[in-house]
Amino acid sequence: MMLVLDDVTKVYKVGAFGGKTMTAVGGVSFDVRPGEVVSLIGESGSGKSTIGRMILGLTPVTSGTISFDGTPVKPGKDYYRHVQGVFQDPFSSYNPVFKADRVFGMIKEQYHPADKAWDQRVEEALTSVRLNPGQVLNKYPHQLSGGQLQRLLIARALLLDLKLLVADEITSMLDASTRIDVLNLLADLKTRGLGVLYITHDLSLGNYLAERTVVLRRGAIVETGLTGKVFGDPLHPYTRQLLSAVPRLHASWEDAAAVDTCLYHASGATGALHEAEEGHLVACARLPSCPAA
Numbered sequence: 001m002m003l004v005l006d007d008v009t010k011v012y013k014v015g016a017f018g019g020k021t022m023t024a025v026g027g028v029s030f031d032v033r034p035g036e037v038v039s040l041i042g043e044s045g046s047g048k049s050t051i052g053r054m055i056l057g058l059t060p061v062t063s064g065t066i067s068f069d070g071t072p073v074k075p076g077k078d079y080y081r082h083v084q085g086v087f088q089d090p091f092s093s094y095n096p097v098f099k100a101d102r103v104f105g106m107i108k109e110q111y112h113p114a115d116k117a118w119d120q121r122v123e124e125a126l127t128s129v130r131l132n133p134g135q136v137l138n139k140y141p142h143q144l145s146g147g148q149l150q151r152l153l154i155a156r157a158l159l160l161d162l163k164l165l166v167a168d169e170i171t172s173m174l175d176a177s178t179r180i181d182v183l184n185l186l187a188d189l190k191t192r193g194l195g196v197l198y199i200t201h202d203l204s205l206g207n208y209l210a211e212r213t214v215v216l217r218r219g220a221i222v223e224t225g226l227t228g229k230v231f232g233d234p235l236h237p238y239t240r241q242l243l244s245a246v247p248r249l250h251a252s253w254e255d256a257a258a259v260d261t262c263l264y265h266a267s268g269a270t271g272a273l274h275e276a277e278e279g280h281l282v283a284c285a286r287l288p289s290c291p292a293a
């Protein structure tokens with residue numbers, strides 16, 4: 001296992017004086033292995049970005065542990081050499097006053113100060129993400145397209161010794177053809193052994209890259225397993241709702257969840273997630289108020 005989340009909870013203090021709390025993520029456990037894409041899917045507000053930010057060390061966990069290669073995450077130079085994030089809005093990841101070449105120069109200073117072949121390595125990284133070095137290096141972020149910036153970020157990640165990429169809604173602001181390009185690029189990286197956590201709010205193309213899928217609702221996992229099983233035979237009403245191709249304009253989540261019997265607790269299952277079949281876990285659709293639980 002490369003990345004392991006074990007019973008991770010994040011509670012935010014909210015309200016004018018921080019007197020109230022809000023559990024954004026509650027008791028989440030999953031892992032990402034090298035060369036594997038895991039897709040984290042859930043509607044807006046379900047806690048996906050909070051999980052991404054905790055993995056990247058941008059916000060602390062309230063309880064539980066996140067470990068990388070066997071040790072608890074400690075944000076810092078050594079960690080970011082291996083773990084990087086690419087976000088929805090690539091413009092926010094750049095300092096707008098730096099040209100692209102300066103971004104690469106900073107990596108050199110921090111991680112490879114004595115590398116004589118640095119310029120060549122930058123060129124190789126850019127070419128591998130299908131960017132033309134001559135066209136992008138002398139530009140400011142606002143002179144590049146969203147797709148070019150995301151690829152530039154991935155190239156930047158390649159110059160580090162990257163093992164895990166947290167990709168948060170990366171394709172949502174791209175047009176269809178650029179989206180396919182970025183996804184193909186992720187598929188390439190995956191064959192090189194890179195693990196990817198692919199965060200998305202919808203059933204987007206990226207899900208098909210993923211070996212495994214984690215479905216998040218209100219900060220908790222409702223279903224998880226091999227992507228083919230979760231998408232091919234969704235068991236939880238929420239997953240079915242996310243996957244339903246027909247927009248349900250008048251149906252709310254509550255309607256979709258209105259099931260009479262709990263198959264799992266009735267059969268003696270305990271705990272939040274029940275193994276419905278090998279490699280396919282699902283939560284009781286009536287939690288937290290299942291009378292059989």
Ligand SMILES: Nc1ncnc2c1ncn2[C@@H]1O[C@H](COP(=O)(O)OP(=O)(O)OP(=O)(O)O)[C@@H](O)[C@H]1O
Pocket residue numbers: 012013014022024042043044045046047048049050051201
């Ligand atoms: N810094 C914060 N302080 C207080 N509450 C927060 C903070 N960040 C997020 N939240 C709350 O935590 C919950 C989960 O937010 P999060 O951004 O992780 O969801 P998400 O699934 O990524 O949604 P989206 O797809 O809209 O980004 C939301 O209810 C949000 O309002």
